Every structure is written in C-alpha cells, then in structure tokens.
Amino acid sequence: MNKLSSLNEEIEMIKEVIQNFGENEINPIVSDIDSNSELPISILEKVSEFGLYGMLGSSEFGGAETSFSTFIHGMLELTKYSPALSSLLIFHNILSVQLINKFGTDSQKSNLLTELTTGKKIGTAVLGDDGSFINVDNIRTEATEEGDYYSISGTKSFVLNGALSDFFIVLCNFGKDSGLVLVEKDNPDISFSKPISTIGLNGNELVSISFYSCKVPKTNLIGKFEDTPDIIKIIQETIWLGISAISIGIMQSALDQAIKYSNEREQFSKRISKFEAIQHKIASIALDIEAASAMLGNISNNKDNSLDVHIQAAMIKIASSEMAQRNTKFSLLIHGGYGYIKDYPVERFVRDAEAVKSLIDSNDDLRVLIAKHFTS
Structure with missing residues (x-):
C-alpha cells in the first residue's frame, strides 16, 4: 500500500467514527450545548473513548499519532456537528499535546502526555498578552529567576480552552530571551476571570489569567530559549x-x-x-x-x-x-x-x-x- 492510499484510509476511518458519533451523540443535544454554553461530561467521556484527545500525541503515551492531515480532516468533520467540541480538541491537541510531544523533556512527556492523550487533563497555550498568536513582539508577562524557580507576573487575556484547562503553557519575557513555561491551574499565585461568553463557539469558554509573582519550577520550561x-x-x-x-x-x-x-x-x-x-x-x-x-x-x-x-x-x-x-x-x-x-x-x-x-x-x-x- 502506498503512502497516499494509507493516508486516505486513515482519513476515511476517522471521518466515519466521527460521523457516527456526531449523528448519534451530538446532534440530539447540539442546541443545548449552544444555549447552556456547556459541553456535557458524557460527550467529553465519549471523546476519550475514540482517542480524539491524543490525535497528535505519540503512541508511546497513548496517542493516536495521526498525520496532521488526518487530524485536520477529522476536526473539519466534527465541526459539522459541534464547533465548540472541535475547537476544544483543536486547541487541546495543538496547544498542549503537540507542544509537549515535540519540545517537552522526557520527564514532561512521561508526567503529562498520557493524561493529555486520554483527556484526563486538558491543556492550552497562550502567546500574546491580548490572547492573539501573532502579536508576540511586545510581551509584558515577565518571568524572572528565583533560585530553582521562575517568578511570573502579568496578565493574559482571552485564553482559548481557558475555563476547561488544567494547565497553561505561557509565553513570557525573560529579559533578553522569551520562552514558554507550563503553569498548573491550581497554582496559588494565579487568578482567573469569570468565563467570557462570546457570540459563538458556545461551550468552549475563554478566560483571562493574571499571574502574581507566580512561582513555577525551572523544569516547567518547554524547550530551550533558542527553540x-x-x-x-x-x-x-x-x-x-x-x-x-x-x-x-x-x-x-x-x-x-x-x-x-x-x-x-x-x-x-x-x-x-x-x-x-x-x-x-x-x-x-x-x-x-x-x-x-x-x-x-x-x-x-x-x-x-x-x-x-x-x-x-x-x-x-x-x-x-x-x-x-x-x-x-x-x-x-x-x-x-x-x-x-x-x-x-x-x-x-x-x-x-x-x-x-x-x-x-x-x-x-x-x-x-x-x-x-x-x-x-
């Protein structure tokens, strides 16, 4: 079997799984998801059964390890049933699973990837202070060294998957360098806004996050500064x-x-x-x-x-x-x-x-x- 045929089969297989899931599980409640701005636990558990949380994750840690094309085709298909759910999975896979899979240390992978690929934990990343991904030149969220820790201060607005995530990969200014640091949701030195309701994608709510001399271990750095x-x-x-x-x-x-x-x-x-x-x-x-x-x-x-x-x-x-x-x-x-x-x-x-x-x-x-x- 050539590479193209194998890819097409992978795409058709995931689309069929999602179509059955969408018709039987999502369609009956899609209006409720929108009106309540909430994805039911039963739906999130089904997503785990189908392996959709770990599409971009390594099979070594329970991920599906699909091609990026397969991932994109799968999420396009899922959007037809619930843009809120597909956005959750897109942000989770791209902004946490993919990053740790590609740039995480062995310790970060072993501690996080299995929980991420099964949906036991949800992750996201935020670059610009305004929540954007393109405006990264003037980051005011700062990290300074304090012994074995980094101390982070600043605010990130409009964080995707913000209300659902268990941790955040945050772009910080380290002085001469910039870098990304993983911050756990239960860190006592961060606070969250109320979920921000938007006109669409109801069910995947954004939040703003403020860091108050938030201490995280230096081992939480994702990749090297030069990366x-x-x-x-x-x-x-x-x-x-x-x-x-x-x-x-x-x-x-x-x-x-x-x-x-x-x-x-x-x-x-x-x-x-x-x-x-x-x-x-x-x-x-x-x-x-x-x-x-x-x-x-x-x-x-x-x-x-x-x-x-x-x-x-x-x-x-x-x-x-x-x-x-x-x-x-x-x-x-x-x-x-x-x-x-x-x-x-x-x-x-x-x-x-x-x-x-x-x-x-x-x-x-x-x-x-x-x-x-x-x-x-």
Whole structure:
C-alpha cells in the first residue's frame, strides 16, 4: 500500500467514527450545548473513548499519532456537528499535546502526555498578552529567576480552552530571551476571570489569567530559549490551519441547511430551490467550500511533508474565515425570516462564523504578515 492510499484510509476511518458519533451523540443535544454554553461530561467521556484527545500525541503515551492531515480532516468533520467540541480538541491537541510531544523533556512527556492523550487533563497555550498568536513582539508577562524557580507576573487575556484547562503553557519575557513555561491551574499565585461568553463557539469558554509573582519550577520550561521562535511558528501555523477547518465545517453545515430548507419551502407553488436567486447563493457557498477545502488539504499535506507552510496557513485562515462569514449569511438569507429564529440552526452558524473570524488573530494583521513576506 502506498503512502497516499494509507493516508486516505486513515482519513476515511476517522471521518466515519466521527460521523457516527456526531449523528448519534451530538446532534440530539447540539442546541443545548449552544444555549447552556456547556459541553456535557458524557460527550467529553465519549471523546476519550475514540482517542480524539491524543490525535497528535505519540503512541508511546497513548496517542493516536495521526498525520496532521488526518487530524485536520477529522476536526473539519466534527465541526459539522459541534464547533465548540472541535475547537476544544483543536486547541487541546495543538496547544498542549503537540507542544509537549515535540519540545517537552522526557520527564514532561512521561508526567503529562498520557493524561493529555486520554483527556484526563486538558491543556492550552497562550502567546500574546491580548490572547492573539501573532502579536508576540511586545510581551509584558515577565518571568524572572528565583533560585530553582521562575517568578511570573502579568496578565493574559482571552485564553482559548481557558475555563476547561488544567494547565497553561505561557509565553513570557525573560529579559533578553522569551520562552514558554507550563503553569498548573491550581497554582496559588494565579487568578482567573469569570468565563467570557462570546457570540459563538458556545461551550468552549475563554478566560483571562493574571499571574502574581507566580512561582513555577525551572523544569516547567518547554524547550530551550533558542527553540522559542520555532515553537511560536509551529503554534501559529497549526492553529491557523485548525481554525480554517472549523470555518469550512461551519460552511458545510450552512450549505446542508440551505439545501434542506430550500427543497422544503415553497412559494408560488414552487420549491424555492428552483429560483435562480436561491440557486446562486447555494452555488456560491458550494464553490467556496470546494476551493477552501482543496487549499486546506494541500497545505496540510505540505505540513506532513515538512514543508514551510507558515504564510500559506495565514492565507487559508483569512480566506476560510471570510468565506464562512459571508456564506453563513447567504444561508440565513435563504431561510428568510425563519433564519433569525433559534429553532433553526442557521443563526448559530452565523454566530459561530463571526466568533471564529474575530477571536483567533485579526485578518488585517495576517494580511500585513503576508505582505511583508512578499515585499521584504
């Protein structure tokens, strides 16, 4: 069996598992997840059974050790059922499992990875003080040496997976260097804001975290100081690809609902799917899904082949999030007045698309990054 065939089989297998899980377990309660802003324990336990917490983890520590392409395809499929759950797993895998798997010490791996890959612990990382991943040049969260410890002071806002995480990998300014330090949630020298409710992705709440001369052992440093630029780059490109998977999954849900509704709704004794104005909107959504999916698939394959995808990842984040914002509104317009009623899921898709576009790095900042790449 060649490598491509093996990869395709892996992707189809995980998609089938997620489809069965989504249809049987998530669909019946998806509106409750949104209205209650909470992922039920029963769902989180099922995720553990399917091995989704450890998709990017080493098999040595109970991880599935899938390719990045398989991970992205799996999360795109899961988004069709619950963007909140897929965002939890994307942030967990990328911002904790992946980092410790790649850059953790043997001790960090043995102490943390098994619990992370089984979902017994949830992790996340935060780079910019404003919660962004691109604005990392002026970090005011500082770490100073105190014997065998680092003392951390500062605040990180809008921390992804913040309300659910058991530990945080925090980018700090060490004076001449910057580095990432693991901080446990139960550290007595940190405090948390109330969960921050956003318009979308309800069920995965953000928090702000303040550090007050927070002492952590020096052994909690992730990687070496000289590794920090590479770690930041990996976080950025993989989180942008993960967010793109969510955007495309939301678009697919919006298309499915638009087709369903337009085939059921009649005006002038005719299904509205027969009207050209409706057909144009449906075609536009389908075109964008096809284009964005192809682009995301190509970039993910390049990532698996160890190619530099940093700028490509920024591009697909911009493209997919703006497509999702536009196309969920097309789907809402197809629903007419019913699109604004919570009995129909399309209004949720609009909110989720807005949240995804705005929460993870401004597209304007990403455009500047891309322009500098081509003009430098």
